[in-house]
Amino acid sequence: MHADSTTEDIPSVKDAIIEVLKWIRESVRPVFVTLFLSAAIVFLPHSWVTAIGLAQEFQKYRFIGLLFFIGSVVWLISFPIEMKYRSRGRKKYLGNLRSDQKEVLRIFVANRKTIQAFSRSNLAIARDLEKLGILAESSANDGVHPYFVIDPWVFSYLCDNPELVDIPPAKQP
Numbered sequence: 001m002h003a004d005s006t007t008e009d010i011p012s013v014k015d016a017i018i019e020v021l022k023w024i025r026e027s028v029r030p031v032f033v034t035l036f037l038s039a040a041i042v043f044l045p046h047s048w049v050t051a052i053g054l055a056q057e058f059q060k061y062r063f064i065g066l067l068f069f070i071g072s073v074v075w076l077i078s079f080p081i082e083m084k085y086r087s088r089g090r091k092k093y094l095g096n097l098r099s100d101q102k103e104v105l106r107i108f109v110a111n112r113k114t115i116q117a118f119s120r121s122n123l124a125i126a127r128d129l130e131k132l133g134i135l136a137e138s139s140a141n142d143g144v145h146p147y148f149v150i151d152p153w154v155f156s157y158l159c160d161n162p163e164l165v166d167i168p169p170a171k172q173p
Contacts (some may be wrong), residue, residue, distance in 0.1 A: 031072050032076075035073065035076065038065040038068035038072060041058050102164070103122070104125045105134070105158060105165045108158070109155075109165050114152070115147050117148075134154050
């Protein structure tokens with residue numbers, strides 16, 4: 001560690017747990033892995049577990065496995081409901097954008113790019129959109145201007161509905 005570094009550079013355990021929960025909330029894969037592993041602990045026949053030499057370990061963690069199994073099932077059932085609710089909220093918000101927010105998002109839609117650099121004049125607006133989960137700051141930068149990545153769902157929705165960012169829709173032949 002350098003002498004001039006501070007403890008602010010080190011992420012806290014709380015921040016790490018929050019990031020893991022965000023990842024799990026956004027992705028189905030870790031929940032399926034948890035579901036299958038917990039189902040194995042809970043439902044594999046005792047004779048099979050004994051044959052592979054893990055009977056004591058499975059018995060020791062059976063209750064925790066059952067809790068993880070129930071939690072995974074509940075999460076997988078509620079996931080589509082939450083996604084529908086979140087997409088409805090996002091659609092409502094995207095339909096009521098301020099003119100400065102439209103200007104920033106118009107750049108993504110007009111250029112058909114999911115990553116953009118912003119000058120200081122638009123940086124505050126981009127950071128506001130980042131707080132809402134519409135944009136995310138990228139680790140890439142050109143030394144002066146930070147890059148932002150648009151959420152894939154938002155990008156797709158705005159490309160399908162360009163009038164939301166004051167771009168006239170393309171004429172269909």
